[in-house]
Amino acid sequence: MRRVPSVLFALLCTVAGLAVPAGTAHAAGPERAVVAVSVATVWTSPASPRPSDRAAVSAPADPAAWLAAMSVDERRELTTASRTQTQALLGTEVLVTARRDGWAQVVVPGQPSVKDPRGYPGWVPAAQLVTDPAFAALPASGTVDGTATTWLYRDTARTQRLREVSAGTRLPVLARAGDVVRVALPGGEQAWAAAAHVREGAPAAPTGQALVRTARLFLDRPYLWGGRSGFGPDCSGLTGLVHALHGVTIGRDASDQARGGRPVARDALRPGDLLFWGSPATHVALYAGDGMMIEAFDATTPVRLTPVRFDGTFSGARRHLTT
Numbered sequence: 250m251r252r253v254p255s256v257l258f259a260l261l262c263t264v265a266g267l268a269v270p271a272g273t274a275h276a277a278g279p280e281r282a283v284v285a286v287s288v289a290t291v292w293t294s295p296a297s298p299r300p301s302d303r304a305a306v307s308a309p310a311d312p313a314a315w316l317a318a319m320s321v322d323e324r325r326e327l328t329t330a331s332r333t334q335t336q337a338l339l340g341t342e343v344l345v346t347a348r349r350d351g352w353a354q355v356v357v358p359g360q361p362s363v364k365d366p367r368g369y370p371g372w373v374p375a376a377q378l379v380t381d382p383a384f385a386a387l388p389a390s391g392t393v394d395g396t397a398t399t400w401l402y403r404d405t406a407r408t409q410r411l412r413e414v415s416a417g418t419r420l421p422v423l424a425r426a427g428d429v430v431r432v433a434l435p436g437g438e439q440a441w442a443a444a445a446h447v448r449e450g451a452p453a454a455p456t457g458q459a460l461v462r463t464a465r466l467f468l469d470r471p472y473l474w475g476g477r478s479g480f481g482p483d484c485s486g487l488t489g490l491v492h493a494l495h496g497v498t499i500g501r502d503a504s505d506q507a508r509g510g511r512p513v514a515r516d517a518l519r520p521g522d523l524l525f526w527g528s529p530a531t532h533v534a535l536y537a538g539d540g541m542m543i544e545a546f547d548a549t550t551p552v553r554l555t556p557v558r559f560d561g562t563f564s565g566a567r568r569h570l571t572t
Contacts, residue, residue: 279344279367282353282378283385285435286310287414288478289337289378291371295352297332299323308376312480313398313413316471324473325548333475334371335360335486335501338418340435342385343378344368351375360477360489360501369501379436387421387433394448394494397466397479401440405429411440415478416466417490422449455495455570457521464491464535464543469551476545477501484533487545487552488523491535492569499569503533510567515559518566526562536566 290305290312292298298306301323304315316324327333337343337357344367347354353375360369393399393416403409407429420432429441430449453459467490470481477486485503492499500506506523507530513522520538534544537554545552 279346279356280380281385282343282345282355283381283435284337284339284341284343284373284377285379285381286377287339287412287418288312288480289341289343289373290475291334291336291355291357291369291373293332293334293371295349295372297330297372299332306374306377308374309412310377312415312478316473316481321549324471328474328548331474333473335369335475336477337373338478339412339414340384340389340418340420343373345378346370348375353378359493359498361498362501362505381435381437383437384421384433384435389419389421391420391422391430391432391447391449392452392494393418393442393446394452395466396446397470399442399446401432401434401442403440405431405441407441407443413480415480416463417478417494422447425449452494452496454572455492455497455521456572457519457570458538459495460491460521460535460570461537461543463494464488464537465554467491467545467552468543468554470545471551472545472548474548482545482552484545487543488533488535497569503527503530506530506533506569507564507567510569513566513568515566519568521570522566522568524557524566525564526558526560528564530564 286309304311343355343357345353345355352372354372356365356368356370358368362369364370398413398415400413401411403411422430424431428444430444430447431441473481474483476482477490507525518536522536524534526532534542537543542557543554
């Protein structure tokens, strides 16, 4: 996916021709905070959200309602105006580099980018973050897996919904009882989830076929520029999240992903390989085998399984798995 230059530092903004928001206070060093909403959307600047984005910037956030209420034109405008940058899931630790008027400037470790060696940069509402050393000290032993999204509940009987969370959400598992697990949440809360949707421990050794099975979980989900969740991904958000669910960290943007891994010839493609278009790459899809691929294409098209396009903009394939 194509990105606007980072607004992380005033120097970078000056070089890119962007303005640093007035009144920004830069911290002497980054503080650590934890995402306390189901999905924190990382915006290009505090001025990026529109009135229609209220469900995304609130605390708690409601990504499902946000996406359901957006028209195709509103979703497309996120792309054309490059309003959103990426997303960080509940429980993710971020580095806060500055605060301004209820907003936090952050970098997201675990989402590599040429924009910042520490992680992907942008802005999130400060209310969506908490400082919780006790939570951060617990091992994130459970990962939401096997489903695009799942619900957390207030009770073991799972009758009182608390919040819907995305695949890839990592939380400390405190106990397991039958078909439920009890997890810790940032801020001191606890919740219960279906044990079938929470994988404990590390994933099995990744294979290309396993990547394809995981990518299929997101078929028919809406496209969202900057999306990196099961509610709605963009092209590189989809491929990055799929790899992350198998313990493989790759670059956040298509251009970053195209620089990693190793090249693969067209006649040597295997399921799980990444396919790229543009130079530098502006689009990426996951090869599914038999001439098909899974991709988050654009704001008008849900995540789909479709024939590979070896057209004039196709720029190659890369394999990020070691086997």
